Amino acid sequence: MQFTSSWRSPSNIALIKYWGKHGIQLPHNPSLSFTLSECHTNMHMQVMPNASSPGLDLKYDGKDAPAFRPKMKAFFDRLADHLPWLASSAVLIDSVNTFPHGAGIASSASAMSAAALCLADIDDQLNGRVTSLSNEWIKRVSRFARLGSGSACRSVFPIASIWGKTANVEESTDEHAISWSEQVSPLYHDYRDTILIVSSGEKSVSSSAGHELMNSLPYAQTRYAEAKNNIQSLIEIMRTEDRVEEFISICESEALQLHALMMSGKNPYVLIEPNTISIIKEVWQYRKETNIPVCFTLDAGPNVHLLCPASFIVPVQDWVNTTLVQYCAGGVYIPDRTGNGPVKLI
Ligand code: DP6
DSSP: OOEEEEEEEEEEEEEEOOOOEETTTEESSOEEEEEEEEEEEEEEEEEETTOSSOEEEEEETTEEOGGGHHHHHHHHHHTTTTOTTGGGOEEEEEEEESSOTTSSOOOHHHHHHHHHHHHHHHHHHHTTOOOOOOHHHHHHHHHHHHHHOGGGGGTTSSSEEEESOBTTBTTOOSSSEEEOSTTSOGGGGGEEEEEEOSOOSOOSSOHHHHHHHHTTOTTHHHHHHHHHHHHHHHHHHTTSSSOHHHHHHHHHHHHHHHHHHHTOSSSOOOOOOHHHHHHHHHHHHHHHHHOOOOEEEEOSSSOEEEEEEGGGHHHHHHHIIIIIGGGSGGGOEEEEEBOOOOEEOO
16 A cells, blocks of 8 residues: 655745754744745655565655655654654655755755655544544644754744744744744735855754754853843744834844854854855845845855845845846845745646
8 A cells, every 4th residue: 555645845044043952853942034945845755564674765756766765764754753653664765856956955854854744744644534634633743843843833823933932922832833834924924035045065063063052151041041032032023014123133133142152162164155144234235225124144154145025025026136146146036925834736
């Protein structure tokens, strides 16, 4: 007997950053992200339970893809208690990302959330349950996704989500993310994220190694406290549309702090490039000159996420084409926006 499932799942960009973890993929501080729309993974999974030769076969666009194997294998091992049939199954995964391969965009959030969706779907089939896509079901998927990659647990909700125990947010937990779309003003339901590809190379230090280094950083506790303060402020700021200046201030501060943490301690490293800095300076100057509320955030790499409300995208896009494209590797950027979360395929 064979079971199959296909899902599309998006990437996400954190505004309040998850940086530092403990235990089994538990965050030291809560994070808040926008779910993206255009950058996603399409995944097809095939499971044969009680297989004569159990194992994991990974393909990218139909071709063998061993590079992703260690992370997927670790994910499957962590799921053993939740999905007891997994260990004796033959699993075939074929996936493809819609963002350019080697664009330096982390695919773990979209890929691990897609895998979590397929696995939860197949678990329902195996146990004769009709998948309901209820709130409870999505939370279960988010919990699974977290075990694959922390940030992946936020990708399964539309528009915005929060992961990690957060003061005054009753439902919040370190175990899985929760939806945060209804709590933000309509302004943030169509926010634009133009992803400027500064470098398409592989990261020199993985996120996992970066999280690990936080454990030896003298500033770690201060950072976790700061993130907790920032998320409290951002939650209030995003409830209305007239506090965009404060939104900008927190987003940019979080992005720079993330990289400042990497550049600290006894084993510092630098992931931003000269062109990352050039773009940041251009953003500050453009905002001063035009009053257009565009700002940047960064993830664990040199690429810049340029955020602005949808109503400003025309001048911002013009400015990207005339001024910022020179800082992009091969002139590449990806116009993205807040999106509605995963979609079941076929
Ligand atoms: C900087 O989720 O990639 O993008 O849990 O080890 O897989 P693992 O790490 P990962 O870390 C993401 C870090 C970040 C910030 C964020 O997305 O919150």
